[in-house]
Amino acid sequence: MSRKTADDFHPEVLKLFDKYVHGLTSRRGFLEGAAKFAVGGITAAGLLEALSPKFAEAAQVQNDDPRIKTSYEEYATTIEGYGKIRGLLARPAKAEGKLPVVLVIHENRGLNPHIEDIARRLAVDNFIAFAPDALYPLGGYPGDEDKARDLFQKLDQNKTRADFVSAAGLLKFLPGSNGKVGAVGFCYGGGVVNHLATRVPDLAAGVPFYGNQPPTKDVAKIKAPLLIHYAGNDDRINAGWAAYEGALKEAKTRYEAFIYPGVQHGFNNDTTPRYDDNAAKQAWQRTVAFFNKNLRA
Structure with missing residues (x-):
């Protein structure tokens, strides 16, 4: 499966994630805000998981x-x-x-x-x-x-x-x-x-x-x-x-x-x-x- 990039996410989801990462909104706030962009069987929690770090995969x-x-x-x-x-x-x-x-x-x-x-x-x-x-x-x-x-x-x-x-x-x-x-x-x-x-x-x-x-x-x-x-x-x-x-x-x-x-x-x-x-x-x-x-x- 190809690696996801920023282009795979709605810009508003990326903005919500940036707020979440920097403590400007809670996990609940992200999930509620992202829910409207969760389509095609993908949940808001799934969006958060997809955006979260995958350390082992990236180590150089x-x-x-x-x-x-x-x-x-x-x-x-x-x-x-x-x-x-x-x-x-x-x-x-x-x-x-x-x-x-x-x-x-x-x-x-x-x-x-x-x-x-x-x-x-x-x-x-x-x-x-x-x-x-x-x-x-x-x-x-x-x-x-x-x-x-x-x-x-x-x-x-x-x-x-x-x-x-x-x-x-x-x-x-x-x-x-x-x-x-x-x-x-x-x-x-x-x-x-x-x-x-x-x-x-x-x-x-x-x-x-x-x-x-x-x-x-x-x-x-x-x-x-x-x-x-x-x-x-x-x-x-x-x-x-x-x-x-x-x-x-x-x-x-x-x-x-x-x-x-x-x-x-x-x-x-x-x-x-x-x-x-x-x-x-x-x-x-x-x-x-x-x-x-x-x-x-």
């Missing part, structure tokens, strides 16, 4: 891949945060010399299998990658996306962001690091990358995928070059882009921005039908090239 690099080494590591953070952070550390198995480090920041469900796969992909591309789990202080990613999303709302975001700032700082001194740290994040994580760029003066490169923009008053603090990815069909996030771009230009920040036409929020996440193969491959090739340019020189 397995944890036991001989090209990489992985481990779960815990690091102490500042008193402004939760005090410690834990995540997946992935590195090339046969690294030669010092390597740049990339902080990988998840969506609003914690460190799920897809984000771990992203970290492993970066290790295959000859980076050290660290993907923290913001849910660690609350017991960690629970293995269920709905439970993870509910748990995420219980985090103190001031503490969580402080932990990510700490992580960006400590990664400079990892064994094998060349001292240059970049950050890539998706959805919630894209917003965190934008935040880090305003808080970490020596961040060497930032790549936010469809993330919330920082306050325009903070944009002048950004020193890192940015590569910004947006989905064309993402009114909720894109509404803040004009003001952000204006502030970036006024501050003379080094940035590149790409809006991929006709694709959905989450287009890089290959575990769901919102994934778009062409846009994702193009965005990822640009991301790896951007990190190579800014983290290895």
Whole structure:
């Protein structure tokens, strides 16, 4: 059976799913709203299941891949945060010399299998990658996306962001690091990358995928070059882009921005039908090239 894509769903169902994923409507709200689009023997619950992640089917690099080494590591953070952070550390198995480090920041469900796969992909591309789990202080990613999303709302975001700032700082001194740290994040994580760029003066490169923009008053603090990815069909996030771009230009920040036409929020996440193969491959090739340019020189 062929894999479903965003084109297989009514645009209103995709909008409802986006609201559900981001906690703007409940499961019941999605099911009630989607019921009118459930035709041909497909139920609203079936639509939700079809849109939900299929992690095992999408993994590109397995944890036991001989090209990489992985481990779960815990690091102490500042008193402004939760005090410690834990995540997946992935590195090339046969690294030669010092390597740049990339902080990988998840969506609003914690460190799920897809984000771990992203970290492993970066290790295959000859980076050290660290993907923290913001849910660690609350017991960690629970293995269920709905439970993870509910748990995420219980985090103190001031503490969580402080932990990510700490992580960006400590990664400079990892064994094998060349001292240059970049950050890539998706959805919630894209917003965190934008935040880090305003808080970490020596961040060497930032790549936010469809993330919330920082306050325009903070944009002048950004020193890192940015590569910004947006989905064309993402009114909720894109509404803040004009003001952000204006502030970036006024501050003379080094940035590149790409809006991929006709694709959905989450287009890089290959575990769901919102994934778009062409846009994702193009965005990822640009991301790896951007990190190579800014983290290895």
